[in-house]
Amino acid sequence: MQPKSILKKTTVPTNGAPGTKPVNQRHLHVALHHANLIEQRKRVEAEVLDSIMTLMDYPTAPDADPKRPTPADAQFFRDAIIPFQPSDYDALIEERNIADKCGYALCPRPKKKARSTAKKQFIDTEYGVEIVDKKVLEVWCSDDCAKRALYVKVQLDEEPAWMRQGGHGDKLELMVDNAADLHKTLPLRLKKEAAVEKSKDDEDDIEDAWAARDDAMQDLAVERGEKPDQVSKANNELVRDQITERTPSDVPPQPPTLPSQSLEHTMAIEGHVPRHDRRAEEDEEEDDLQDWEKHLPG
């Protein structure tokens, strides 16, 4: 007996326009793509909200030092804000401020409190009295925190996390004074706490691990039919999961300063320019003042 197909016969409409099916297929793909984006967007937004609610109460210890965060706090903060856009980061600062906290997530201190409810405030600085917006004054506990917080903000990706292609900025750096401490714990998350000193063996192990990974990547490339020296489809640079740390040095961490006064506006934090090394200019002003006084009669 002739074997009979159990598959349904595909009916091909004889007068159907050629290519009807692929077009429908394409519509379906477009629809799916959009549905996926919406889904991912929802997920990212919920994730960001969750992170903000956690980071509102950061750091975990009330006596934490924003200059020297604990490895766990630093790690959480850095991981949590990877999907953040700068506007999400502003939202975090806003929520912390509403809860009377310094805007920098690793600082446990309250935000500065203006002495009155006036919109413009006079504040004493080491350079004399300055006039500052009340809003600006009440964001941070100190200029130091403002710098550390801004240092993080400038590294955030403007692109929404659900639109980012091929991974995203997973190399966020914090401005810390104890980079050495963090360096030990962060890149080697799987290691036991006991291994405080990084031994020679450890480093060899790490090198071996990287070499093994490169081999594996090459095998994978061959399997995919790529030529060995060609740029891989799964580009190494895009998927590398390495956390870079500021290497410790004797020089205290410097905010991204700009020597030129004319470019000062780029240093503004929420409209406020933190004073840095402006003694020279200040001296000049004083001289001017004295010169002018000399011209006064009597």
Add this chain to the structure above:
Amino acid sequence: MEDTKYNNSLIRMWRVWRTTKEMMNERGYLVVEDDMTISLEDFARRYAREDGEPDRSRLNFSCQPSEEMLVKYTPAPTKKDPNPQPAIGTIWVEFNSDENVGLKQLRDYMGHLLNGSFYSGIMVTVKPMTGMAIRLLRGATGMSDGPKGGVEVFVEQDLLVNITKHELVPKHVLLSAREKAQLLERYRLKETQLPRIQSTDPVAKFLGLRRGAVVKIIRKSETAGRYASYRWVI
């Protein structure tokens, strides 16, 4: 002008409070008539601080649903649930006095509703909440961290006047589960075939209409006298 002896902020708050009471009444909660018609003088005597500013913390109140409202909010019985409970209960209305309202206040408020076993809540704020608080609010309805009936937030500005009293706004009447079933039966319709109204529509928001409900809209017409249409809340 006699009004000039009262602060503008107190007069504003008097309007907001009266509108809020009217809103609760129109939704079907039990509201004392005198509260909806309170004079500015009485309001000032009861709720003004010594400096003439309104004391918002004294404006908070709770409301019980009327019998009629309980019936309206009771879902249709099913085989699985032949005796369904009304999806409505005591509501807590709070007037927040903070200049900025964010996640902190919203979470505190939700905690308060849960602790006081309120079914739902309305928070009236001086200024719009932060974007993140709105995001939490959107996701919180029916979530474990909020009350069963959800939380609504109004800005004082939105309650200065009662929009449902505007002559161009037709009357909106919520249908009970039974009335809704009868309507769909009569016209042999699925609810998805009805025209829609957003739950964020100002009137829908004022009346607290929930997604899935059907509202009857009664308009006056020069030719037909009055005519009704129905909309499905999305």
